[in-house]
Amino acid sequence: MEKPLDSALVWFRRDLRAEDHAALYHALKAARRVWCVFVLDREILDPLLERGLEADRRVEFIIDSLIDLDHQLARLAVAKRLDGRHGLIVRHALAREEIPRLARELHVQAVYANHDDDPAALARDAQVRGALAGAGIALHTSKDHVVFERNEVLTASGNAYSVFTPYKNAWLKKVDAFYLKAYPVDRYADALAPLPDMLPPGVPSLEAIGFEPTNLHTLKLPSGSAGAHELLADFLQRIDDYHAARDFPAVKGPSYLSPHLRFGTLSIRRVAHEAWQRMQAGSQGAAVWLSELVWRDFYHQVLHHHPHVVHAAFKPGFDAIRWEHGKHADALFAAWCNARTGYPLIDAAMTQINQSGYMHNRLRMVTASFLVKDLGIDWRRGERYFADHLIDYDLAANNGGWQWAASTGCDAQPWFRIFNPVSQSRKFDPQGKFIRRYLPQLARLPDDLLHAPWLASPVDLAAAGIELGRDYPPPIVDHEAAREATLKRYAVVKGRG
Numbered sequence: 001m002e003k004p005l006d007s008a009l010v011w012f013r014r015d016l017r018a019e020d021h022a023a024l025y026h027a028l029k030a031a032r033r034v035w036c037v038f039v040l041d042r043e044i045l046d047p048l049l050e051r052g053l054e055a056d057r058r059v060e061f062i063i064d065s066l067i068d069l070d071h072q073l074a075r076l077a078v079a080k081r082l083d084g085r086h087g088l089i090v091r092h093a094l095a096r097e098e099i100p101r102l103a104r105e106l107h108v109q110a111v112y113a114n115h116d117d118d119p120a121a122l123a124r125d126a127q128v129r130g131a132l133a134g135a136g137i138a139l140h141t142s143k144d145h146v147v148f149e150r151n152e153v154l155t156a157s158g159n160a161y162s163v164f165t166p167y168k169n170a171w172l173k174k175v176d177a178f179y180l181k182a183y184p185v186d187r188y189a190d191a192l193a194p195l196p197d198m199l200p201p202g203v204p205s206l207e208a209i210g211f212e213p214t215n216l217h218t219l220k221l222p223s224g225s226a227g228a229h230e231l232l233a234d235f236l237q238r239i240d241d242y243h244a245a246r247d248f249p250a251v252k253g254p255s256y257l258s259p260h261l262r263f264g265t266l267s268i269r270r271v272a273h274e275a276w277q278r279m280q281a282g283s284q285g286a287a288v289w290l291s292e293l294v295w296r297d298f299y300h301q302v303l304h305h306h307p308h309v310v311h312a313a314f315k316p317g318f319d320a321i322r323w324e325h326g327k328h329a330d331a332l333f334a335a336w337c338n339a340r341t342g343y344p345l346i347d348a349a350m351t352q353i354n355q356s357g358y359m360h361n362r363l364r365m366v367t368a369s370f371l372v373k374d375l376g377i378d379w380r381r382g383e384r385y386f387a388d389h390l391i392d393y394d395l396a397a398n399n400g401g402w403q404w405a406a407s408t409g410c411d412a413q414p415w416f417r418i419f420n421p422v423s424q425s426r427k428f429d430p431q432g433k434f435i436r437r438y439l440p441q442l443a444r445l446p447d448d449l450l451h452a453p454w455l456a457s458p459v460d461l462a463a464a465g466i467e468l469g470r471d472y473p474p475p476i477v478d479h480e481a482a483r484e485a486t487l488k489r490y491a492v493v494k495g496r497g
């Protein structure tokens with residue numbers, strides 16, 4: 001069959017792989033010559049530099065993953081015995097200007113990309129679409145980042161779901177092998193075009209775009225698709241135990257795949273298929289893990305249908321809550337950020353995110369609840385802190401998680417349910433292994449005292465070599481008093497869900 005287009009450009013964004021890639025597949029199938037580009041978008045990167053965030057693990061993860069993607073594209077071309085130098089075009093520019101410019105320079109008839117439903121990305125894409133249309137170039141976009149998007153899973157009356165369990169049931173009813181099938185990119189890879197001579201080759205270094213190396217390479221987080229496959233293979237050996245192990249931060253229970261799913265170095269269809277097949281064969285662990293992937297789709301569709309959640313509570317009445325502000329609130333917030341709350345599980349968790357850019361899911365729930373319901377701080381401040389520090393930061397999931405913890409969100413924790421940070425610690429880190437890993441200054445406290453050092457007698461503290469206030473802070477709030485204050489604070493929303 002004759003290909004309808006002479007040439008096309010694939011614009012990579014949060015999909016940094018060359019296998020099972022919707023946009024790449026559609027472009028290769030439609031055009032005789034296809035180029036691939038990623039723009040290190042100054043609209044996103046320059047504000048980080050302006051805020052002094054030169055050391056950003058995500059930027060380093062992206063650069064590593066671009067190098068890997070460049071190699072993957074070159075390998076596809078070698079497998080097809082194509083002449084010339086193949087790989088990825090990488091630009092450091094404003095994407096909204098650079099994509100139309102490059103498309104014009106290359107004289108392509110169409111640009112292909114995968115959906116990115118973050119409101120800022122949609123606004124950027126609308127601008128790009130307009131600029132391309134002005135030059136007679138089409139922009140074709142496809143679903144790729146989630147299994148089901150936008151309006152694909154709706155209630156019987158055609159509305160978006162706002163409660164997870166019925167959404168999940170509908171999702172599971174709809175999913176089948178067709179939706180999880182991989183796009184066979186290699187089938188059409190002979191359309192990959194050699195890199196044009198006019199463009200500088202290779203992926204720029206971190207330093208060339210104004211950033212600094214981080215500790216990324218010392219973490220157990222291999223980047224690029226190769227790294228993603230390594231982590232997936234490791235997790236698939238443990239997936240059957242996921243349901244039992246996933247809540248204990250000292251245990252290697254979860255997959256640690258979140259940065260790969262965020263940046264698309266791994267296909268969501270691939271991982272969902274692995275879990276779905278195992279679930280059908282009776283694996284409880286796989287069923288629970290698949291459920292987490294459904295949460296991911298759920299929050300993406302919440303963001304699509306309710307973009308106001310970016311700035312405000314999903315449940316509008318909850319914007320009436322008065323959060324703490326002023327110097328005292330700032331000091332409490334700083335103590336939370338700097339792992340100095342005096343509650344060991346909270347401080348160990350905040351040390352984990354600060355040192356590694358990752359935090360265990362149970363601890364994201366507990367630290368978020370602590371900030372909002374023990375310290376009375378606006379959930380948006382915590383959301384922003386996580387956004388700056390998580391390698392897997394994803395607007396939809398992070399916003400959903402914060403609004404869940406603050407009880408302001410879609411299918412959230414009821415507002416009167418307040419995690420007790422000490423009970424959570426005793427339950428999910430019973431031997432204090434996680435706490436000791438991140439707070440070695442408390443390591444010599446016996447297990448029963450580790451969760452609440454202020455309850456230890458002076459003799460016990462001395463035996464463990466600890467002076468409260470010198471080696472470790474006393475608690476910055478009393479949980480019971482904070483709980484009472486929170487119930488009063490939330491009283492304005494009584495009866496509002």
Ligand SMILES: Cc1cc2nc3c(=O)[nH]c(=O)nc-3n(C[C@H](O)[C@H](O)[C@H](O)COP(=O)(O)OP(=O)(O)OC[C@H]3O[C@@H](n4cnc5c(N)ncnc54)[C@H](O)[C@@H]3O)c2cc1C
Nearest residue numbers: 254255256257258292296361364392393394397398401402
């Ligand atoms: C306050 C808060 C903030 C969060 N911020 C983010 C974020 O910025 N980015 C992010 O990817 N996840 C976020 N989560 C969800 C979850 O904590 C992480 O996805 C998970 O800890 C990542 O580790 P993992 O890959 O080992 O997870 P696994 O347990 O192996 O889960 C597999 C995958 O499922 C998805 N997933 C799991 N739980 C959730 C969830 N509750 N919501 C949406 N997707 C989920 C992720 O893509 C994850 O990689 C947040 C949760 C909370 C409570």
